[in-house]
Amino acid sequence: MATERELDRLPDPDALPALAGREGRGKLKVFLGAAPGVGKTYAMLAAAQRLKAEGGDVVVGLAETHGRAETAAFLAGQEVLPRKKIPCRGRELEAFDIDAALKRRPALIVVDEFAHANPPDSRHPKRWQDVEELLDAGLDVWTTLNIQHLESLAEVVSRFIGVAVRETVPDRVLQRADDVVLVDITPDELIQRLHEGKVYLPETARRATQNFFTPRNLTALRELALRRTADRVDDQMVDLLRQHAIEGPWDTSEHLLVCVAADSQAEMVVNAGARLATRLNASWVVVHVAPETHAETDPARIRAMDRAFRLAKRLGAEAASLSSSDMIAEVLRYARRENVTQIMVGRARGAAWRRWLRRDFAIALVRRSLDIPVHVIAMPDAADHVAMPPRKRRLDAREMQWRGLFGSVAAVAVAVPIADSLKRLVGVHNVSMVFLLAVVVCAERFGLWSAVAASLLSYLAYSFFVTEPIFSFTVAAPADFLSLLAFLIVSILTSSLAGRVHDKSEEVRARARYTELLYDFSRKLSAAPKLDDALWAAAAHLHKARGGTIVFLLPQGDELRLAAAWPPTDEVSAGEMSAARWAFAKREAAGWRTDTLPNLPFQFRPLITPRGAVGVCGFEPRELSEPLSPEDERSLTAMLDQTALAIDRSVLVDEAVRSAALEENEKLRTTLLSSLSHDLKTPLSSITGAVTALRELGDRMPAEDRRDLLASIEEEAGRLARFVANLLDMSRLESGAVxxxxxxxxxxxxxxxxxxxxxxxxxxxxxxxxxxxxxxxxxxxxxxxxxxxxxxxxxxxxxxxxxxxxxxxxxxxxxxxxxxxxxxxxxxxxxxxxxxxxxxxxxxxxxxxxxxxxxxxxxxxxxxxxxxxxxxxxxxxxxxxxxxxxxxxxxxxxxxxxx
The missing domain is CATH 3.30.565.10 (Histidine kinase-like ATPase, C-terminal domain)
Structure with a gap:
């Protein structure tokens, strides 16, 4: 048995799944450089040529020599794939032909410029996604990358160099690379190469040395490249030590939570979080939290949140949306549940009074987070920055605010003549309840903020029209002042309570609608007797809830077939079918607003159950330019999950029926074979014995015995004939041939x-x-x-x-x-x-x-x-x-x- 010491030296179980996950996947080697011209493509092609000379199966899928003769010389004698011609806006663009590469399937393929964008209507928008597909297919890939194209560093490079970086690669792709080769030269050497025309043409080189290729910029980029390569080498060393059970000590892994708001600064916070996660070598999650009483309806905010979440996923983070009346408590609850070790939040600059009035989210989070460190990063004071609303509430939509304000003015305007009439005609002097009634009406109809506005207006109206002297804000008697103060306090408390009741009722109604929608959908699916009925019911219900065309595709052999669609259609375009196949094979969304075929007007999502993908659902968005709101995303996900379970249930029922039939057939087969072995063996044995006796004894056998043996042969042969006839008759009956x-x-x-x-x-x-x-x-x-x-x-x-x-x-x-x-x-x-x-x-x-x-x-x-x-x-x-x-x-x- 292993001793305790030997058990302590076993490989780390957390490191083994990552090692096992590489089985069947190709290896990626990245030639990393600080800037263009350092010799990445030169070094890559030189290494490929050496491997080719040693007998390796090497193919150059795509290489950009940029007219450099010494680089192009390494292509001599290499197998180079022809580039794919793609028509675009009246001209033809050349692109990497991924289908030809998959068909050729070399042991190693060279694909230059990892961060390059593909032409429109390509299968993937980015070349790094083509490389990912090659790796998933088991092909080894060599590629090149400049450090400024890493997505988490693009914003930093743009800020201190002044050049926008448009083509980016998610950091997680580089982190998953098997080898990173740093191709490095000093800034002086690179500038000298630039002057010698080895990088760009003379005119282009002159402009480059004035803008991008300056010693300061090149030194900064070189530092980033060296740091990132060092981090990568350190990660590889740690992985090897853990996999081979080499003793630590090992620090506890970090888990970072990044809080973002639905504003234009969200992407900046996500990029900052990616940089911090990289420095900490930590897993991380991006979280957006909002009050549960209001759904996000502003299209600009929905777009901002969608961009932030998509960026986070590209950078290797998880994304989650939370809702609660106490947003700080919900963030901390989530952090403790997910074992978060550090929190990052952005804080807008601005006047202190403005932050105090908005009850700054970052300050409140720091005060209440006693056991988890909080990183607060300064952000530009954006006009659409969302701070924590007073009393843990958020303002409603703008039109609702104006409607509530007008409602409060109208309610108070109606209360004034009513109060005056009661005072003059009936002699009622305490008419404060009339104004409180206006506050309650505003709270019930328009919510909290309208009630607060009505409270303040009622206070002013009560002071101006009711309290002596009238038509003046002056208060003559101390008792009247105390009455006004008491009225103000009571009205504000009443408005707050009534507003809370209104908001809660709206929340309950929203949840009831959502629950009713899901219940109705679930009821229709459960009532469908067959799989086709369930699919048509799901397509019709999704169309009713979302609008647009809904299609369901199910696997049939090695292909997907259109199983149901609403409105009814009998065809899916070639591009849409490609996206559907991708979604089914890769278990991830494809099409509209994804990284695969994003120009399609459809998005296809796999229907996943514990047994794997059982189909694909495609839906047409209401607006191609607008992302799904969080509520739409939740309802769509819930409906697709229920549909997947309904499909899986139908498949399991069919499999159970087939299994029962196979079991019955196996039982019948066993019975038939048993019967055959007996009922054929017995007469055959009798016939064989009789024939043997006749042949051996011949004329020596008495005539009567011969007659008996012949009769026995005839009887047993008739028995066999009847047996075979019965089998044939049963076969004819079961096949309907009678x-x-x-x-x-x-x-x-x-x-x-x-x-x-x-x-x-x-x-x-x-x-x-x-x-x-x-x-x-x-x-x-x-x-x-x-x-x-x-x-x-x-x-x-x-x-x-x-x-x-x-x-x-x-x-x-x-x-x-x-x-x-x-x-x-x-x-x-x-x-x-x-x-x-x-x-x-x-x-x-x-x-x-x-x-x-x-x-x-x-x-x-x-x-x-x-x-x-x-x-x-x-x-x-x-x-x-x-x-x-x-x-x-x-x-x-x-x-x-x-x-």
Whole structure:
């Protein structure tokens, strides 16, 4: 057994899944540089040429030499894939042909300029996504990258260099690289290369040295490249040590939470969080929290939040939306639940009084976060910055604010003449309740802020129109001042309570609508009896809830088929089908507002269950330029999850039915093989023994013995023939190949034919007949009905022995009843229905199983094919025997003949 010391030196289990996840995936090597011109492509192609010379399977998928002769020289003798031509705005653009690369499948493929953007209508917007697909397909890839194209550093580089970085690569892609090769030269050497024309043309080089290629900029970029490469090497070393169980000590891993608001600064906070997470080597999550009483309706804020979440996912973070009346408590609750070790939040600059009035979210978070460190970063004071609203509430939509303000003015304006009338005509001096009524009406109709405004207006109106001296804000008596102050306090408290009740009621109504929507959707899915019905119900309900076209595609073999659509359609375009295949294969969304085929007007999402993807749903957004709101996202996700479960349930039911059928078939097959092994072996053994005796003894055998052996051979051969005939008849019945003729039949003739045939087959069996006179004709097939009676006599011979059987024929109403009765031991009451099942065999008098269990099953099939019924009765007479009755409908032949 392993000692405790040896157990401590086992590989870290947290490191092994990452190692196992690389199985089947290609390896990525990135040639990283601080700036263009340092020699990344040169170094990559030189290494590729050396590997090619050593016999490696190397293909150059794409290489940008930019006219540099020394770099282009390394392409000589290399296999270079032709570039794909893509028409765009009246001209053709060249791009990397990923399909040709996947078809060629080399061991190593070289793809230059990792951060480059692809032409419109390409499968992926970015080249790094093409590389990811190659890696997933198991191909090794070499590529090049400048440090400023890392997404978390792009903003920093843009700020201190003054050049916008438009093409970026998520940091997680570089973190997952197997090798990072730093291609580095000093700034002076790079500027010298620039002057010598080895980087750009002379005019371009002159402008570059004045703007980008300055010693200060190049030094800063070089520092970033060196730091990032050092971090990468450190990560690799840690991974190797953990995987090989080399002793630590190891620090506890960090987990960073980044709080963002729905404003234009959200992306800046996300980038800052990515940089901090990289420095901490931490996993991180981006969280947006909002009051639960109000849904986000401002399109600009929804777009800002959507951009921030998409950026976070590209940078390797998770994203989550939270809602609560106490936003600070919800953030801290989430942080503790997810084992967050550090929190980052942005704080806008601005006047202190403005931050105090808005109850700054960052300050409140710092004060209440006693056990988790909080990083507060200074951000520009954006006009749309969202701070924490007073009393943990957020202002409603702008139009609702104006409506509430007008409502409060109108309510107070109506309260003034009512109060004046009560004072003058009725003599009521305390009319404050009239103004409180206006406050409550505003709170109930428009919410908290309208009620607060009504409170202040009521206070002013009460002071101006009611308190002496009237038409003046002057208060004559101290008692009146105290009354006004009390009125103000009571009105504000009343407005606050009434506003809270209004907001809570709105929240309850919103949740009720959401719950009702999901309940209705779930009810329709559960009521659908078949998979197609469930899909059509889901498509119609989603269309009703979201608008636009909804399509569902399910796997059929190796392809996806259109299973349901609303409004009904029978085709999906080639581009949309490509996105659907991608979503199904990769288990991630594709199409509109994704990283795969984003120009499509559809977004396709996989329907995922615990057993994997079971289909794809495609939906058309209401507005191509607007992202989904958080509420739409939640409802859509919930509906798709329910649809996926409904599909999975239908698939499981179908599989259960197929499994039951296979189990039954296996049972029947086993029974048939058992029967075959016995019922074929016994007569074959008898025939073989008889033939052997005849051949060996020949004329020495007495003539009587020879006749007995020949009769035995004939009997056993007939038995085999009947057995094979039964198998063929059952096969014909199950396949529907039995063709029943509708001839007029005389039951008497059919009985006589069957009896004569049975006496030849069973010479020692006693067969009696009892036929009624003037039996009517029946319609049927003479051959099949005779076969039924013969099988019944055969069954009586097997179970009744030589005691014999009796055939009765009589008329009962509109039926002719044919029955065969034996004098055997009879049938157990519980087996009266089972004897007509395939392969069921009852016991013989000697206790052995007889026959194959097909005779009575064939009789049942043939009788029913002729429009009759068959049943068994036992005991038949004197508490013994069994009787099988076949009822066949009579025909009015005489009437037909007369007609």
């Amino acid at each position: 063709k029943v003729r509708g001839d007029f039949l005389d039951p008497t003739e059919i009985v006589r034919g069957a009896v004569e045939r049975a006496r030849k087959a069973f010479p020692g069996m006693r067969i009696e007949t009892s036929l009624a006179r003037d039996l009517p004709f029946i319609r049927g097939d003479a051959g099949l009905l005779e076969q039924v009676l013969f099988n019944l006599l055969d069954n009586a011979h097997k179970y009744g022995g030589e005691a014999g059987a009796t055939i009765h024929a009589r008329q009962e109403g509109q039926f002719v009843v044919l029955s065969v009765t034996d004098e055997g031991p009879g049938i157990k009451p519980g087996d009266l229905e089972r004897i007509f099942e395939k392969f069921y065999r009852g016991g013989r008098p000697d206790g052995r199983k007889a026959g194959t269990g097909l005779g009575l099953s064939i009789c049942k099939g043939l009788v029913e094919a002729m429009g009759g019924t068959i049943e068994a009765q036992s005991p038949a007479m004197r508490r013994r025997g069994a009787r099988i009755l076949a009822r066949l409908p009579v025909t009015a032949m005489e009437k037909e003949l007369k007609a």
